[in-house]
Amino acid sequence: MFRTALRTVLAHKARLLMTVLAVMLGVAFVSGTLVFTDTLGNAFNKQSAKSYKDVAVSVTTYYSDDDGADGKKQEPGLSPKVLDEIGAVDGVASVTPRVDGFAGVADPDGKLIGNGWSNTGTNFAPGENGKDPAYDFTEGTGPTEAGQVALDKDTASRGEYKVGGPVRVATNGPVKEYTLSGIFTTEDGAVNAGGSLVLFEPSVAQKLFLKPGYFQMANVTATPGASDTKIRGEIESLVPRDAEVQTGKQLADQQAADIERELSGINQMLLAFAAIALFVGIFLISNTFTMLVAQRTKELALLRAVGASRRQVKRSVMAEALIVGLVASTIGFVLGVGLAVGLRSAMGQFGAKVPAGPLMITPVAVAAAFGVGVVITLIAAWLPARRAAKIPPVAAMSSVHAVATMKSLxxxxxxxxxxxxxxxxxxxxxxxxxxxxxxxxxxGAFFSLVGIIVLIPLLSRPIIALVQPLLNRLYGVAGKLAGQNAVRNPRRTGATASALAIGLTLVTGLTTVGVTLGTAIDKATTDNIKADYMITMAGGVGGLDESAVKALEKAPGVSAVSPQRASYLVIDGKDSSASAVTPGDIEQLLTLKTETGSLDSLSGDAIAV
Structure with a gap:
């Protein structure tokens, strides 16, 4: 029976091509997604471990204007005194303090290199040898004067900047021009995400991103044989209470978990496409095997007549499905690996840097791809196989196969x-x-869709009757025969139509949602905002400097400007968002309909709700 099944597959290669394609596409999506995310996760995790390889303990502080529990003002970060105390802890080899924030650099066209959140500035922190252990300079040196900066190699290349030349850097303060002192390479995550990294002289970085004399964080290296956990325990007693102290291993593990969480979103989105492809494929596979069984009625009847049991006939059809599933899964898996390689390359075209690393083909990806492909094929072929097993030898030899009963319809x-x-x-x-x-x-929409798909065989008759005159006029006898053939087996017609209906439903639904959302957002914007321009920091990172507001107020043609400062109020114990705006100007910039009172009285301690 197995040899018979194999020969049957080889004899119907053209018929089974659609089945192979349907399974192949679904498997390609599944395997490609898993290989792609596994490869990215492995590369980023190795990079993360590498970046924290020499870090024994990391200290991070969080600046707050609020007073401490004892009523005393908290220090904004790590002071020189605290850094000296950390350096004196037994087992500490060196302490590298950092302070960072937003720093943007433009390309030759004046556009920001990066996307805001990945544009970082920090301080150059040279050790006793005058070098910063986190950065390897390929040209020049680190910034040692207030008017100097250093750039990462990719940013310098994209911006066409040369050592000794000018660089305009935008921070949360006014844009300033610096001299480029050096170009370096780094494993920094922001740079690897396609962003930029600017190194400032330490006192300049402190003034830009925190307060003079203070650092936000510090990385501690340990002497050989020292315990990272013990060093962490001693440092915790020296730093402010709100500071977070972690070992390098904890940081690497945390970053690995963050990477996995970020990649899970991509994973779920791509697997959703795979699920759709496989769901539609079930109808195509089932329809193909139904037609094959109908064509082989006499052949199956002959097998029954010479002694094959119902179970053997059913198994032979399932064996055919198994062979098709294995072939399609193999081809799909190879295509999926190619898809993963293509996606990885495509990320580079969009400015995202993917760390170097091997292609990860895990046993889970292989098992999932082949499992999904084979199982889906077997599930789809089960009903046709079951119908084939019910064909009685005598009735089948008379070309009367097991027609669906009125009861089942x-x-x-x-x-x-x-x-x-x-x-x-x-x-x-x-x-x-x-x-x-x-x-x-x-x-309700979901149940309606499923219900209509189930009813397609019933609906096919009136729909075909509606289009039959058009078929007769366009194609004559061929059109008439096509319509009669479609009505003759409504189940087969329904199976084919269902696959097409699901695909068109998805396309139509997603297109409608996209257009509706776009129109709604446009309407909300035009209805609520009267301003001609809105100015924010790139990527929403940080706030505008006061000098930008003053420059805008003096610009020719500007009649109203209102800076907006986000804050919150506590009302009846609950936080409520609040915004500080400029009275008088805000009415010209936003559509505000006064219900009661007057916005003219908005001043001092007054608020408008």
């Missing part, structure tokens, strides 16, 4: 009608509930 139509009615009721109920009925409408 009535049951199917009844289930489809019930699901459609439930869906329609959910949509109507949700619509009557207003904004609170979104979940009900969504659930």
């Amino acid at each position: 009535v049951l199917r139509n009844s289930i489809g009608a019930v699901l459609t009615l439930i869906g329609a009721a959910g949509i109507i109920a949700g619509a009557s509930m207003g904004k609170d009925g979104k979940f009900s409408i969504g659930a």
